[in-house]
Amino acid sequence: xxxxxxxxxxxxxxxxxxxxxxxxxxxxxxxPSVHVDWRPPSQAAALISHLDNxxxxxxxxxxxxxxxxxxxxxVDIRPAHEVVPGLDRGVILHAGPPVTWERMSGPQKGAVxxxxxxxxxxxxxxxxxxxxxxxxVRFDPCHHHRAVGPMAGVLSxxxxxxxxxxxxxxxDAYCSLNEGLGKVLRFGAYSxxxxxxxxxxxxxxxxxxxEAVRRSGGINVRNLTAQALQMGDECHNRNxxxxxxxxxxxxxxxxxxxxxxxxxxEVFRFISGNAHFYLNLSMAACKAxxxxxxxxxxxxxxxxxxxxxxxIGIRVAGLGDRxxxxxAGMPKGLFFAGFTQDDANPDLGDSTVSEVAGIGxxxxxxAPAIVQFVGGAPADAVRHTREMVEICVARHAHYKMPVLxxxxxxxxxxxxxxxxxxxxxxxxxxxxxxxxxxxxxxxGLLHAPFPMFEEALKAFVEDRARIAHTTxxxxxx
Amino acid sequence: xxxxxxxxxxxxxxxxxxxxxxxxxxxxxxxPSVHVDWRPPSQAAALISHLDNxxxxxxxxxxxxxxxxxxxxxVDIRPAHEVVPGLDRGVILHAGPPVTWERMSGPQKGAVxxxxxxxxxxxxxxxxxxxxxxxxVRFDPCHHHRAVGPMAGVLSxxxxxxxxxxxxxxxDAYCSLNEGLGKVLRFGAYSxxxxxxxxxxxxxxxxxxxEAVRRSGGINVRNLTAQALQMGDECHNRNxxxxxxxxxxxxxxxxxxxxxxxxxxEVFRFISGNAHFYLNLSMAACKAxxxxxxxxxxxxxxxxxxxxxxxIGIRVAGLGDRxxxxxAGMPKGLFFAGFTQDDANPDLGDSTVSEVAGIGxxxxxxAPAIVQFVGGAPADAVRHTREMVEICVARHAHYKMPVLxxxxxxxxxxxxxxxxxxxxxxxxxxxxxxxxxxxxxxxGLLHAPFPMFEEALKAFVEDRARIAHTTxxxxxx
Numbered sequence: 002x003x004x005x006x007x008x009x010x011x012x013x014x015x016x017x018x019x020x021x022x023x024x025x026x027x028x029x030x031x032x033p034s035v036h037v038d039w040r041p042p043s044q045a046a047a048l049i050s051h052l053d054n055x056x057x058x059x060x061x062x063x064x065x066x067x068x069x070x071x072x073x074x075x076v077d078i079r080p081a082h083e084v085v086p087g088l089d090r091g092v093i094l095h096a097g098p099p100v101t102w103e104r105m106s107g108p109q110k111g112a113v114x115x116x117x118x119x120x121x122x123x124x125x126x127x128x129x130x131x132x133x134x135x136x137x138v139r140f141d142p143c144h145h146h147r148a149v150g151p152m153a154g155v156l157s158x159x160x161x162x163x164x165x166x167x168x169x170x171x172x173d174a175y176c177s178l179n180e181g182l183g184k185v186l187r188f189g190a191y192s193x194x195x196x197x198x199x200x201x202x203x204x205x206x207x208x209x210x211x212e213a214v215r216r217s218g219g220i221n222v223r224n225l226t227a228q229a230l231q232m233g234d235e236c237h238n239r240n241x242x243x244x245x246x247x248x249x250x251x252x253x254x255x256x257x258x259x260x261x262x263x264x265x266x267e268v269f270r271f272i273s274g275n276a277h278f279y280l281n282l283s284m285a286a287c288k289a290x291x292x293x294x295x296x297x298x299x300x301x302x303x304x305x306x307x308x309x310x311x312x313i314g315i316r317v318a319g320l321g322d323r324x325x326x327x328x329a330g331m332p333k334g335l336f337f338a339g340f341t342q343d344d345a346n347p348d349l350g351d352s353t354v355s356e357v358a359g360i361g362x363x364x365x366x367x368a369p370a371i372v373q374f375v376g377g378a379p380a381d382a383v384r385h386t387r388e389m390v391e392i393c394v395a396r397h398a399h400y401k402m403p404v405l406x407x408x409x410x411x412x413x414x415x416x417x418x419x420x421x422x423x424x425x426x427x428x429x430x431x432x433x434x435x436x437x438x439x440x441x442x443x444x445g446l447l448h449a450p451f452p453m454f455e456e457a458l459k460a461f462v463e464d465r466a467r468i469a470h471t472t473x474x475x476x477x478x
Numbered sequence: 479x480x481x482x483x484x485x486x487x488x489x490x491x492x493x494x495x496x497x498x499x500x501x502x503x504x505x506x507x508x509x510p511s512v513h514v515d516w517r518p519p520s521q522a523a524a525l526i527s528h529l530d531n532x533x534x535x536x537x538x539x540x541x542x543x544x545x546x547x548x549x550x551x552x553v554d555i556r557p558a559h560e561v562v563p564g565l566d567r568g569v570i571l572h573a574g575p576p577v578t579w580e581r582m583s584g585p586q587k588g589a590v591x592x593x594x595x596x597x598x599x600x601x602x603x604x605x606x607x608x609x610x611x612x613x614x615v616r617f618d619p620c621h622h623h624r625a626v627g628p629m630a631g632v633l634s635x636x637x638x639x640x641x642x643x644x645x646x647x648x649x650d651a652y653c654s655l656n657e658g659l660g661k662v663l664r665f666g667a668y669s670x671x672x673x674x675x676x677x678x679x680x681x682x683x684x685x686x687x688x689e690a691v692r693r694s695g696g697i698n699v700r701n702l703t704a705q706a707l708q709m710g711d712e713c714h715n716r717n718x719x720x721x722x723x724x725x726x727x728x729x730x731x732x733x734x735x736x737x738x739x740x741x742x743x744e745v746f747r748f749i750s751g752n753a754h755f756y757l758n759l760s761m762a763a764c765k766a767x768x769x770x771x772x773x774x775x776x777x778x779x780x781x782x783x784x785x786x787x788x789x790i791g792i793r794v795a796g797l798g799d800r801x802x803x804x805x806a807g808m809p810k811g812l813f814f815a816g817f818t819q820d821d822a823n824p825d826l827g828d829s830t831v832s833e834v835a836g837i838g839x840x841x842x843x844x845a846p847a848i849v850q851f852v853g854g855a856p857a858d859a860v861r862h863t864r865e866m867v868e869i870c871v872a873r874h875a876h877y878k879m880p881v882l883x884x885x886x887x888x889x890x891x892x893x894x895x896x897x898x899x900x901x902x903x904x905x906x907x908x909x910x911x912x913x914x915x916x917x918x919x920x921x922g923l924l925h926a927p928f929p930m931f932e933e934a935l936k937a938f939v940e941d942r943a944r945i946a947h948t949t950x951x952x953x954x955x
Contacts, residue, residue: 228718232710232711232718232847233710233719241705241709242709245722245723245726248726253743253750256740256742256746257739262734263733265733266733370708372880379880403849406855407856
């Protein structure tokens with residue numbers, strides 16, 4: 002046992018709790034210091050005791066069951082205007098909570114400009130900008146139209162979308178097809194080659210894939226994701242295995258169709274050259290799952306989390322379609338050659354629907370190689386998953402991580418747990434350049450900001466109190 | 479601190495060192511016991527001090543560099559008789575060290591019968607058996623012909639083989655194409671459907687793939703393996719990712735060829751329906767690497783390890799083409815429905831060339847999902863890799879395991895280390911039925927038997943002494 006007189010023999014070591022900057026200052030000055038990642042409990046945490054937590058737990062368990070049981074099947078690929086509700090002429094959908102043109106982030110503006118050029122609604126970037134400024138475009142979140150979009154998430158009428166059917170609960174969800182990395186629309190680029198690629202996708206890629214999907218009789222996306230999670234993907238920023246598994250499903254049906262070999266080859270090359278192709282399909286599947294708990298009474302689980310590059314917003318199942326927002330955070334990560342953190346736009350995209358459905362950042366333990374893309378070390382990947390267990394109510398029955406003894410991924414983010422622990426969802430994400438027209442500059446990691454969870458919890462408590470008052474029931478739920 | 483009088487308060491617990499059976503007896507009798515996996519050092523270990531270990535270390539380092547630097551490229555697929563040296567009429571190659579028909583294991587006999595039927599050298603299983611018994615067939619190990627074969631490893635003239643070129647060192651290696659799991663020739667089955675499949679492979683599959691491979695200008699196998707190891711494969715008994723990655727390489731070239739879509743579809747279906755298809759290609763790549771150290775002077779690394787279902791044999795680089803053998807061990811693992819451990823044939827196949835080249839059992843840490851196929855828990859997979867580090871001289875520069883912080887797989891098994899630690903190479907393997915004609919019954923794990931390593935070390939020491947005597951040099955190396 003260490004004797005007391007030895008305790009300071011080698012000089013004191015500071016133990017810092019709370020603000021990390023104090024710890025960093027000590028280290029900078031050469032003073033040994035250990036930082037403990039701790040923050041005082043939120044005052045909002047006290048509100049939780051006012052709730053009928055037993056009833057909420059039951060509602061959450063049922064809602065988590067819905068997230069888990071949702072079997073997503075790719076049943077078709079169609080032009081957006083044919084299937085996405087309310088995608089009228091002059092409407093442009095975007096990622097994240099609602100936002101005006103004035104407050105819109107650079108990359109999202111860039112993607113809008115590109116979509117207007119692509120739709121023939123403007124013949125130059127300047128004209129497109131003018132049209133948007135003048136109120137000639139109606140903006141609405143994808144999430145309000147059973148759709149999701151990665152990064153800028155811009156969806157216009159002529160783009161084709163994956164049609165994903167939730168065979169367990171009957172609802173559908175939509176997402177555009179992935180263009181690849183770098184200089185692409187969803188990262189805010191709109192140069193002629195970007196528009197040309199979108200036209201190829203509209204005229205060649207999507208119709209060919211649609212033919213294959215229809216011939217297949219439906220491709221089970223949940224099964225593909227489950228397999229990919231055993232092959233080092235987490236299906237948000239690493240979709241290497243999932244994309245090849247999807248290709249494996251599609252090829253026999255492409256070959257059985259009337260398509261000529263050269264077209265099939267072009268389609269195959271496009272997909273096999275883009276290890277992120279699966280992302281958009283996975284996002285539609287996650288949307289098809291998370292929409293089943295939108296408006297679920299008395300439920301404190303997240304039903305949506307999305308960013309538009311200006312704000313991040315969450316929806317809580319029991320509070321229906323309300324958004325609780327905060328300024329979008331800044332991802333830290335790895336940057337492509339020639340770019341730095343200074344080029345980064347704040348956090349962007351609907352792809353956090355992955356985390357809402359229990360994959361992505363929540364499944365990183367099974368995808369250690371992702372740290373080569375988003376930064377950090379493999380041990381961090383495991384740590385992120387373990388941390389997310391703290392704020393989730395269930396483990397996924399279909400999505401397993403071999404490295405954690407085949408444990409299911411954590412699923413069902415409970416805002417009560419977020420507020421009481423101070424732990425917010427981890428997000429791994431692509432990073433767009435802050436200016437319109439540039440494109441992707443890297444990929445990284447961040448945690449969702451805390452205050453919107455506090456705000457949502459307060460609203461939930463008020464809502465319960467209002468219902469209790471209205472219905473004269475003795476307890477809030 | 480525990481007081482001494484408390485030491486036996488809860489009764490004694492036995493700590494057992496050495497033979498595990500003593501420990502098991504205690505446990506069976508309800509007596510608490512802890513087993514320590516330890517054995518007394520081999521007497522042969524003392525011989526190591528007689529060697530010029532500095533010179534051996536230098537030779538081993540250079541040999542390990544050869545194993546690691548070997549860049550295997552799939553350059554062609556050809557009928558075996560066109561490329562495999564010495565595969566004359568009446569010759570049948572087999573897995574493992576040399577063996578006679580009399581001593582041959584059931585599944586290897588079954589595969590020989592199948593090959594004789596396939597080649598039209600016999601018109602019934604009985605006639606085939608009679609031909610083999612009568613000495614009308616010349617048997618020789620694949621390993622003696624720059625080839626390897628999984629399980630029974632039977633290779634006959636008309637079968638097509640992968641031609642893998644070692645672009646770093648210039649040598650070639652060969653392996654047949656994988657038939658799939660279950661009732662297949664390499665597991666000892668020879669029924670008409672097995673022979674029919676071999677004919678399909680000869681007439682449709684292999685020529686089509688050959689066309690694609692030639693059009694590709696060569697497919698880098700080392701790169702595919704490196705990618706697959708980051709996707710949960712260990713490329714011996716888990717080749718899910720590697721097989722899809724190979725398909726991804728082949729499809730564009732199949733589509734660019736003159737082959738009709740229906741043929742391409744058939745070829746695609748055959749490969750995509752067999753998650754082990756990549757194994758044989760990987761084995762040829764491992765053979766192309768390990769052949770570069772065959773006969774490497776003064777080197778104590780394994781240059782081969784192979785089993786024929788009766789014996790297991792090893793070759794040590796510095797001892798040229800000599801085999802050191804022991805009775806083949808019995809894998810323990812998981813069995814297909816309807817089969818048990820009693821049905822299992824002892825360890826079989828040249829596929830341990832994987833472990834010699836630093837993948838397979840040595841890379842299991844990165845492939846935790848494999849335990850669903852071969853048994854055990856994910857923690858065992860990590861343990862096996864860490865254990866193999868103890869007996870290897872290097873870490874692979876191209877084959878990394880993300881889960882172990884991107885550490886390279888252990889490579890280069892040094893028989894000195896095996897003898898001094900008592901740790902032998904871990905092998906994960908398919909399991910064949912012990913009777914001819916049945917096929918695969920499961921998959922499992924085992925360690926190579928120890929005595930052949932002792933014997934090899936003794937031979938190495940004698941060989942060094944002989945050389946020292948002959949050349950009158952002062953030290954053994």
